[in-house]
Amino acid sequence: MRKTPIFILFLTFLAAGLALDACAGTAVQAAAVDAAAGAAAEPAATASPSAAPQSAEMLTEATLPAGLQSITAKNADLIDELAVLQPDFPPYDLISPDGRIGARADLQGIDILEMASGKLLAHITVDLPDCPYGWDRYFSFNQDGSFIAVAARDAIQVWQVGGGIIYENPYSDLTNTDNDTCGAEIPQLALSPDAGLLAVSGVATSSTSAQAYFRVVATLQNQVLYEWDGAQDSLHGDFYAFRGLGFSADGTVLQTFDLSRYNAFSGEEHQAFRFWSLGSWQELARDPEVLSGFQTGDYYYVFQGDDSVQLKSRLDGQVQASLSGTGCTQAYPCDARLSSGAETVALLNSSEDTFTYHREVIATQMSIWDWQSGEQLSQAAIFARNLDGILPSDDGDFASITALPVAEAAVPDWWTSSYNFAGLGSDSDKVIFMPQVLSLSTDAGCYYCGTCSLDPQRLEVTCSDAFITAEGTHMIIQAQAGSITLRGEGENADENNLSLKLPAEYEMGWDFRYVGYSSVYQTAFYCLDEDGRSQVCAIYQGGEREKLTEVEDIYALRFSADGRIAAYINRREKALFLLNLQTGKLTKMDAYQSRAWFVNPAFASTEAEMVYVVQNLNDESILSLEWVDGAEAKVLRRATLDTAVISLPSAVGLGKENGLVALGSEDGAIYLLDQEKGKLLHSWQAGGEAIIGLAFTADDKSLVSLDAQGLIQVWGID
Numbered sequence: 092m093r094k095t096p097i098f099i100l101f102l103t104f105l106a107a108g109l110a111l112d113a114c115a116g117t118a119v120q121a122a123a124v125d126a127a128a129g130a131a132a133e134p135a136a137t138a139s140p141s142a143a144p145q146s147a148e149m150l151t152e153a154t155l156p157a158g159l160q161s162i163t164a165k166n167a168d169l170i171d172e173l174a175v176l177q178p179d180f181p182p183y184d185l186i187s188p189d190g191r192i193g194a195r196a197d198l199q200g201i202d203i204l205e206m207a208s209g210k211l212l213a214h215i216t217v218d219l220p221d222c223p224y225g226w227d228r229y230f231s232f233n234q235d236g237s238f239i240a241v242a243a244r245d246a247i248q249v250w251q252v253g254g255g256i257i258y259e260n261p262y263s264d265l266t267n268t269d270n271d272t273c274g275a276e277i278p279q280l281a282l283s284p285d286a287g288l289l290a291v292s293g294v295a296t297s298s299t300s301a302q303a304y305f306r307v308v309a310t311l312q313n314q315v316l317y318e319w320d321g322a323q324d325s326l327h328g329d330f331y332a333f334r335g336l337g338f339s340a341d342g343t344v345l346q347t348f349d350l351s352r353y354n355a356f357s358g359e360e361h362q363a364f365r366f367w368s369l370g371s372w373q374e375l376a377r378d379p380e381v382l383s384g385f386q387t388g389d390y391y392y393v394f395q396g397d398d399s400v401q402l403k404s405r406l407d408g409q410v411q412a413s414l415s416g417t418g419c420t421q422a423y424p425c426d427a428r429l430s431s432g433a434e435t436v437a438l439l440n441s442s443e444d445t446f447t448y449h450r451e452v453i454a455t456q457m458s459i460w461d462w463q464s465g466e467q468l469s470q471a472a473i474f475a476r477n478l479d480g481i482l483p484s485d486d487g488d489f490a491s492i493t494a495l496p497v498a499e500a501a502v503p504d505w506w507t508s509s510y511n512f513a514g515l516g517s518d519s520d521k522v523i524f525m526p527q528v529l530s531l532s533t534d535a536g537c538y539y540c541g542t543c544s545l546d547p548q549r550l551e552v553t554c555s556d557a558f559i560t561a562e563g564t565h566m567i568i569q570a571q572a573g574s575i576t577l578r579g580e581g582e583n584a585d586e587n588n589l590s591l592k593l594p595a596e597y598e599m600g601w602d603f604r605y606v607g608y609s610s611v612y613q614t615a616f617y618c619l620d621e622d623g624r625s626q627v628c629a630i631y632q633g634g635e636r637e638k639l640t641e642v643e644d645i646y647a648l649r650f651s652a653d654g655r656i657a658a659y660i661n662r663r664e665k666a667l668f669l670l671n672l673q674t675g676k677l678t679k680m681d682a683y684q685s686r687a688w689f690v691n692p693a694f695a696s697t698e699a700e701m702v703y704v705v706q707n708l709n710d711e712s713i714l715s716l717e718w719v720d721g722a723e724a725k726v727l728r729r730a731t732l733d734t735a736v737i738s739l740p741s742a743v744g745l746g747k748e749n750g751l752v753a754l755g756s757e758d759g760a761i762y763l764l765d766q767e768k769g770k771l772l773h774s775w776q777a778g779g780e781a782i783i784g785l786a787f788t789a790d791d792k793s794l795v796s797l798d799a800q801g802l803i804q805v806w807g808i809d
Contacts, residue, residue: 159792167773176803184480192236193492238286258310339384361408393427412462428478434485514691515784538602561650612672647691656721730769744785755782
């Protein structure tokens with residue numbers, strides 16, 4: 092992992108073992124969950140807690156137009172977008188400090204809601220970033236929620252709820268395409284009660300340096316009133332403040348968090364919280380009378396150790412109360428949210444029944460605890476990366492923005508890491524794919540556990556916990572006492588059961604990832620992953636010829652139309668492998684002076700002929716389509732791609748009868764080529780994200796694409 096100076100600083104703080112409570116007007120970046128060893132990792136955003144059925148459908152009355160033409164070489168230039176389907180992206184949630192107003196956002200904008208009634212007060216169309224790490228707290232309310240500050244993709248904005256934008260200023264976001272640092276430059280924001288002042292804490296980076304900055308801006312005048320000069324004794328706040336940046340309720344004091352003053356378990360870590368007078372910009376004494384403008388809960392923070400969770404004073408560091416048996420530890424810290432009077436605390440458990448979204452932890456267990464009695468008052472099943480959308484009350488109840496009514500029907504949350512995603516496939520009249528399905532109804536212990544199918548005519552996506560075999564039957568996975576079984580569904584469920592033999596080095600901490608199964612030939616393909624990366628893959632042939640073949644990698648497995656041949660890419664060996672399921676022979680294909688490109692192979696619809704992409708060893712800019720007879724494991728022909736026009740391929744799809752190849756690219760473009768010579772017929776820009784799946788429907792009347800954000804697009808000729 093490449094570490095910038097910012098990231099090193101951040102990891103130092105993570106090792107401290109701190110979890111901080113809510114502060115007025117906060118909007119801060121959160122921790123990278125997979126780096127949080129003994130830290131207060133606070134990943135961002137929440138999703139709906141309502142349980143979805145085991146098989147959830149995208150409900151829509153839209154259908155494709157009648158009378159679509161088959162896509163051919165002659166009319167390829169007439170292709171157009173027919174429909175767009177988007178998964179229920181886990182939203183970013185926030186409740187104003189006074190609990191009156193809530194915000195729910197996705198990558199396209201922010202809905203502002205009245206908490207008491209659920210009434211939609213405003214929609215703000217804004218382009219929010221999406222980072223692989225949990226540093227994405229992008230917006231902050233003022234005290235009563237009448238104004239909201241937003242860190243958009245490349246600008247800071249302040250909006251009046253129900254009105255318009257009152258302030259905008261661009262900021263540098265140079266790292267937003269870097270998976271290891273994405274989010275580092277996104278500033279944290281705080282608004283004064285009347286929204287006249289905006290505090291901005293961030294970092295400006297270049298390819299060689301990182302420089303922290305802090306300023307206070309008069310929003311209406313667009314004037315910088317104060318800017319940090321770099322001195323440690325002057326007003327500033329670290330760019331990872333963990334709910335430590337905020338104005339007092341009366342707008343006279345600004346609170347910050349100074350990382351350089353924080354030393355865990357020193358008894359002096361409370362000094363990292365600092366209080367400043369607005370106007371004079373001088374630090375104030377830690378005196379309750381001087382700091383009377385804050386709510387009671389803003390005087391405390393939650394400190395987590397392995398033995399207890401403590402309520403400590405920000406003023407003198409004294410322990411006010413402690414809890415045990417919460418499940419919160421330094422290794423698995425809970426996001427914590429105090430009630431306004433600090434009588435209770437909401438804790439989000441990140442150690443059990445969690446999902447991984449991008450590289451963030453989504454937790455499903457929240458509990459409310461009483462500090463005085465030390466007892467748990469209530470618990471709830473939620474689907475959240477943090478508690479920004481939860482506001483506990485002093486009596487043990489809580490307000491939740493996810494409890495508000497949602498106008499649209501519930502849709503499945505399909506998402507996948509492109510590293511493990513096998514692409515789109517066709518199953519008679521459906522397009523199928525195996526993503527990571529995220530919802531409360533999904534077993535958190537089941538990894539990539541299910542299949543989604545798209546009915547391209549009715550525009551319905553259905554996700555279930557069953558897998559589809561090479562023959563189109565449905566199987567489910569059962570794991571018991573170290574053994575894993577593939578079990579069929581329906582009347583003949585027991586006929587196709589297969590108990591998998593696991594590699595000798597199998598470790599219980601690894602995740603089992605199903606890749607594919609042929610019930611006719613009793614052959615299963617699977618991988619064992621750790622932290623999303625495969626450690627070992629295997630091909631298990633059951634029945635009379637029981638055999639376990641360990642391989643380094645199985646990527647984008649495909650079966651021939653007759654079910655006799657399986658093909659996959661081994662990314663470590665950079666080669667195509669073919670398995671004859673009848674004979675059990677595994678063949679590594681040698682591409683002349685080339686190696687396999689990491690794109691799914693694709694079989695023709697009626698035979699074992701197939702195509703994959705190869706890269707020239709002598710000139711890496713040369714990419715070609717390599718056609719192979721899968722049954723004979725013999726190269727048929729090669730067609731060089733015009734890489735001056737065609738961007739780096741990321742997905743391949745073959746037409747059923749129309750003689751076309753569809754190529755998706757890493758920059759979101761789609762290309763249609765003829766199968767014989769690879770001649771480019773037509774291309775278009777589908778979007779800005781990498782295309783990770785392409786499939787023609789059975790009648791060649793539509794082409795379905797899936798991008799790295801989970802967006803499904805249907806293309807055709809009306």
